[in-house]
Amino acid sequence: MLKKVLITGANSGLGKESARQLAEDPTIEKIYLGCRNKKKAMEAKKELESVTGRKIFEIIMIDVSNLDSVRHVVDHMKEPIDGIVMNAGGFGGSDFMSLTPEGTTRIYAVNVLGHAMLLERLLEQSKLTSVGIFVGTEVSRGVKGMAKRPELKQGSVGEFTSIANGTFWEKDITDAMIPYGYVKLMGVMWMSSLARKYPKVRLLSMSPGGTAGTEGTSSMPTFKRMFTKSLFEVSVLLGKMHRVDVGARRYIDGLTDLRYKSAVFYASKKGVTGDVGDQGMIFDVFNNKTFQDNARKAVLSYIRH
Template sequence: MKSIIITGANSGIGFECALQLANTAKYAQIILACRNERTGEEAVKKIKRKTGHRNLVCWPLNLASLKSIKQFTIDFAKLPDPVISALINHAGGLFMGKTSYTTDGFEMTFGTNHLGGFYLTLLLLPFIEVGSSITFTSSGVHDPANYTGIAPPVFTSGKALAFPEITNRGGMAVAQERYSTSKLCNILTAYILHEKLAGKKIRVNAFDPGKVPGTGFLRTLPTPMRLIASQWSHLFLLFGKKDTFSAATSGKRLATLAYSKELQTLNGIYFKRGQVTNSSADSYNRTFQAELWKSSIELTGLKQDETNLNLEEH
């Protein structure tokens, strides 16, 4: 039985994406890869009740731990039929307050939002079949031209993002910049991976869910900010604020991009508001793409025998 893997599927957009897939991918096993196993198991039960899909499971996955990611892929390889028809890298967060680090010593935002998904994807590549898809959830905040009110991204190098200098700048501005930069990294990764997989007939795309009220993203904010953001985002949804969508709408779009036969010709694109559009100028910067690729391999310690992609090609 082929599998669909979704990270961060226990709530919000990820949950709605899994729900949509459970209604359409009747003969696939759907794996909800979640850091919080309790909420992940609850999500599985809800989806089973709503759809009747029997082949849903929750597997533990902490993207802030290379060991956890490696174990996830080892467990997947042990399945009777370890074949992936869609990999959806959706999990991520904005981490406020004092700079925190992953178990491997990387800055938490970059380590979780980029390195975790990068490492997971490269380790799972040998199991992703021809005609399948890899999708990275990004965000409109990656593009300064969108004027989102969030600090714009600043890309220098992967290692500088993994091991940033401690700064006296305001905590919110720093956290926002790290988040928007990690979302730029998601698109840079999607584009260069698309190029490296040319000829293998595996689709690689980036997805922008828009502003979605009530998602898990808000839970990474301090309580006062979370309450304010939640109230404002619901008002934006009510009065038609541009780029604001329900979790159900964005989740359905994510599932459609990743799995629908209607969009199987889309490859190497940025999907926003349910359509193909241009991402930021920086996201097409080939120097940025190459640097991030090289540094991500070095930071994760990925070895050639762990993936089926030639890591030496630039």
């Protein structure tokens, strides 16, 4: 039974809606709202308390693109949590391929780097007892008409390292969707490897699917952001995407439904909405344990130096 859950990126969109839905369960005693903007965090907490009628929300200031911030949060955590949803992420702003102090691209840092340190450190210190969810995307298996399927040549440590630091691409990348798919693929591979190391904790990846109404497009240039949001709304009306409550429900199901197994990446069986299923049945790269372990080695090289 889950009593205490941490959600990163919890001040808006999928994170905030997940917190709201989770609070509907009377057995939940505490929901930690992981946020990097204090003002937005306070506003989200106030709104959540109002709509749920429960005062179980506690703000944790954390920036998952900053390893010092992540380290501080875990090391000062007074008691274990039962579950975590690593929801924070996105396209990394207009300079998504610029490098962080750790030597990774920003798009990698906001999606994988900090979450990797967060989860690895929680497990090392026995501060996560039951379940962890890394947020994936259908883009990492390819979606017809949206994104080309990522292609790994060797699945080696070096190749995954090149994805993290951006040298995988020989030319300048102007479309964030390209590295986004590879970065998220690397994240779910790391998660599956980690799950095999900690078999007593259920660790899985879950995509919220194609979700309109999130903050994922906020870092895009104005015209592109407006066009993308309009396209999303049309896609919802056509049944090709869904709204935030549906995407967040996937997180809640992953947390609470034991039918979702450890070391598996779940996402839409077709397109970016509808029923979810094991993505290894669609793209067998996700099942390659050697690739999984190599991805984790590459991930760890940036958080243990």
